[in-house]
C-alpha cells in the first residue's frame with residue numbers, strides 16, 4: 001500500500017525523492033557528563049550518508065559509540081553538536097514520535113499480556129486504525145516473518161528466535177522509512193542467529209525499508225550489509241562495502257577488527273617486507289611449504305620467511321596454523337583450506353617456509 005492510499009489518518013511519510021539520502025549525519029557529536037567519569041565523548045563529529053533502501057551496519061567494539069549513534073537517530077538522545085537529516089528533513093530537534101523510524105532491541109520488548117497479533121498490531125491500535133484492518137495487516141506482517149500459526153500465542157510461549165520475529169513484524173507493520181536494529185540477534189545461539197540473519201536479509205529486500213543494524217559481530221556485518229561503517233572510540237574510521245573494508249582497510253584497527261589479520265610491524269616488517277612500516281597480511285594469503293620441496297620455490301612476486309610451527313588447529317573446512325618466524329618475531333597465522341593436503345612436515349615444532357605475494361601485503365598508515 002502506498003502511504004498516500006492509507007485510510008488510518010496517520011500523517012503520510014514525506015515521500016522523499018529516491019536520491020535523497022535516508023540518513024545524513026553532519027558533524028554529529030555526543031558528550032556524556034557524569035559525576036564519576038567526567039565528560040566522555042561517545043560520538044565525535046560523525047559524518048555519514050545512508051541511501052534509501054540500503055542495508056547499512058555500524059560495527060565496532062563495546063563502548064565505541066554504536067548505541068549512542070542509534071539513539072541519536074531515533075531521537076532518544078539529543079546531540080551535543082551537529083545535525084541529523086532523515087529523508088531530507090532536519091529532525092535534530094524533533095522528538096522520537098515525529099521521526100519516521102522504528103527500533104528493534106536485543107531484548108524484544110514485547111508486551112507479555114498481549115497476544116502475538118496484538119503486539120504486532122500495537123502501532124495501528126495507538127493510531128486508531130479500525131479492528132478489521134488492524135487484524136488483516138497484523139496477519140500479513142506475521143506471514144512475512146513466517147509466524148502465521150502463532151497469532152494467538154503469548155510471547156512467553158515462543159522461543160527467542162520467534163520473539164525476535166514478532167518484534168520485527170511489529171516494527172515493520174507500518175513500513176517505517178528507517179528501521180534501527182540494536183544488536184537484535186545477540187541473545188540467540190549461533191544456529192538461530194544464522195537463521196535470523198538470513199531472515200533479516202530477506203525482510204530487508206522484501207520491504208525495501210532502509211535497515212541500520214548495530215553489531216559487534218564482524219561476520220554478521222560482512223555477510224548482511226550493502227555497506228558498513230567501523231566505529232573506534234566514537235569515531236567513524238572507515239565506511240564502505242564489506243569487500244572494500246576487508247581488502248583495503250584504512251587503519252590497523254580496521255584490518256584487525258574486520259576479519260582477522262597478521263599485522264607485521266617494526267623490525268619484523270623490515271625483515272619480512274624489506275622496508276619499514278605496518279603491513280596487514282590476511283591468513284588466507286599465507287601458505288606454508290616444507291623446505292626443499294618444489295612448493296618451497298617462491299613463485300614470481302612472492303616473499304618468504306623460515307619459521308617454526310607453534311600451533312595447529314583443525315577446524316573442519318580449514319586448518320589454522322601459527323608459525324613463529326626465525327629468528328624471532330610475532331607469530332603469523334596461516335589459514336590452510338583443507339581441499340588440499342597439508343605438507344607432511346606440518347606438525348608442532350617443525351621448520352617450514354611461509355610464502356606470500358607482495359601484492360597481498362597491504363601497507364597501512366602509521
Ligand SMILES: Nc1ncnc2c1ncn2[C@@H]1O[C@H](COP(=O)(O)OP(=O)(O)OP(=O)(O)O)[C@@H](O)[C@H]1O
Pocket residue numbers: 032033034040041042060061062063064065066067068069216
Ligand atoms: N547514559 C550514559 N551516560 C554516561 N556515559 C554513557 C552513557 N551512554 C553511553 N555512555 C558512554 O559512551 C561510550 C559509548 O557507549 P555506547 O553504549 O554508545 O557504545 P556501544 O558501542 O554501543 O557499546 P556496546 O557494544 O557495549 O553496547 C562509552 O564510553 C559509554 O560508557
